[in-house]
Amino acid sequence: MRERFWEQYPLEELTAEEWEALCDGCGHCCLLKFQDDETGELAVLNVACELLDISSCRCSDYANRLERVPDCTQLTPARIEEFRWLPKSCAYRRVAEGRKLARWHPLLSGDPERVHRKGISVRSFAVSRREVPEEEYEDHIIAVIPID
Numbered sequence: 001m002r003e004r005f006w007e008q009y010p011l012e013e014l015t016a017e018e019w020e021a022l023c024d025g026c027g028h029c030c031l032l033k034f035q036d037d038e039t040g041e042l043a044v045l046n047v048a049c050e051l052l053d054i055s056s057c058r059c060s061d062y063a064n065r066l067e068r069v070p071d072c073t074q075l076t077p078a079r080i081e082e083f084r085w086l087p088k089s090c091a092y093r094r095v096a097e098g099r100k101l102a103r104w105h106p107l108l109s110g111d112p113e114r115v116h117r118k119g120i121s122v123r124s125f126a127v128s129r130r131e132v133p134e135e136e137y138e139d140h141i142i143a144v145i146p147i148d
């Protein structure tokens with residue numbers, strides 16, 4: 001990977017390896033989300049996709065995720081503008097908005113555990129979709145995000 005590539009190149013010029021390395025491993029994009037058809041608001045749940053390994057906050061089958069989970073959101077440079085629901089801490093959102101990476105980011109700290117110790121990741125509060133019946137989803141809403 002090129003040195004401090006996230007500061008040198010726009011997202012669309014990153015290599016596949018650099019793109020993947022930019023993810024800080026917080027797991028927020030793997031929480032279930034539902035959009036209200038009328039208001040456009042997005043409800044975010046503390047319920048994580050069934051493939052998310054909550055202890056590591058990583059996808060347990062990343063290579064096959066799109067086949068196994070049809071509503072898995074594939075983040076690409078072309079779609080970054082659409083992802084206003086990503087947390088402000090998300091490295092892709094930071095770079096897209098011209099902000100710096102946080103000091104706890106693995107690319108800067110060299111420590112992939114720091115995102116968890118700092119309480120940025122979903123590790124401390126997410127529950128797996130496998131453990132939550134659909135009729136209880138409403139009780140698991142943790143945020144409502146207005147989307148234009």
Ligand code: SF4
Binds near residue numbers: 022027028029030090
């Ligand atoms: S929210 Fe951003 S940084 Fe966090 S896991 Fe998703 S893509 Fe990676």
Ligand code: SF4
Binds near residue numbers: 030051058061062072
């Ligand atoms: S399939 Fe993997 S990457 Fe996609 S939402 Fe689920 S855990 Fe996240």
